[in-house]
Amino acid sequence: MSSNTWLDQLRENGYRLTESRRAVVEVVATTERALTPVEVFDAARSRYPALGLVTVYRTLEKLEQLGLVQRVHQENGCNAYLTHARGHQHLIICKTCGRAEYFSGDDISSLIQRVSQQHGFTVKDHWLQLSGLCPDCQKLRDEGDD
Amino acid sequence: MSSNTWLDQLRENGYRLTESRRAVVEVVATTERALTPVEVFDAARSRYPALGLVTVYRTLEKLEQLGLVQRVHQENGCNAYLTHARGHQHLIICKTCGRAEYFSGDDISSLIQRVSQQHGFTVKDHWLQLSGLCPDCQKLRDEGDD
């Protein structure tokens, strides 16, 4: 969907548009869950078989610098990448299928203010992530295991 | 400080108290910032030079299972371990020196409820972490760099 926007962003920042980059961008931009470099590699090779894993790493690095993807930290590790939300948003991730969605409008400013005062810290950033079951996985669970 | 409690916990769970484990426990239990396995290794070797890095990994694994330490996820990675707070608490970490403190009393239940309804997710866990400058590092910054 937003693949073209991403490609524009790359071009505008002086990067060349190669088949490798197109393949990586298409995979990450159209997947709604966080993917590890190897997962991106596997998925993108079906579109461009000559792709190398190294290029996936390098492309993800650039996309992260441009703010198009972000690293997602989970219990299993923190090496998965996901489309970055526009503006200040937070993540909710499904524990079963990994599906991720963003939400905004966090009203935790009062909490931050309280903690700042109590601990004497100057708070610069905050990071909030929810996890649970997405609608589909709830349904599967309710209907019993298949 | 709580080193002894930790050692008790280990013993009560059927683990033997060895010099290696004492050294690792003492380092992690008395450090107020998150440490990587290698950092623990280096610090603990000054107390017990025969220590091996592998044992650090294995000990941290057990401490994590017992809920005595927790992994801390930061921008640089998620392989640092910190004393686990009792009960449900959240972290605030200093961006400069890495010092970490826990805070509790998060009143984000209304937020969680709202997001649950809007996205249809059943929220099971949440993870909130603040970062900024601790009092000491603010002071240093205010007084100019030394």
Next chain:
DNA sequence: CTCCATGCAAAATATTTGCAATTCA
């Protein structure tokens, strides 16, 4: 004395770097 635990070495992973060949602009 009996196992659990250790440390070494080596294996298995994960990520980064050097470099000649390729390809976009």
Next chain:
DNA sequence: TGAATTGCAAATATTTTGCATGGAG
């Protein structure tokens, strides 16, 4: 054409495993 980019291979970095020895209980 010229410089950016690629993919391979190899170098690092990180974590795990196999196994003989050592030490706690």
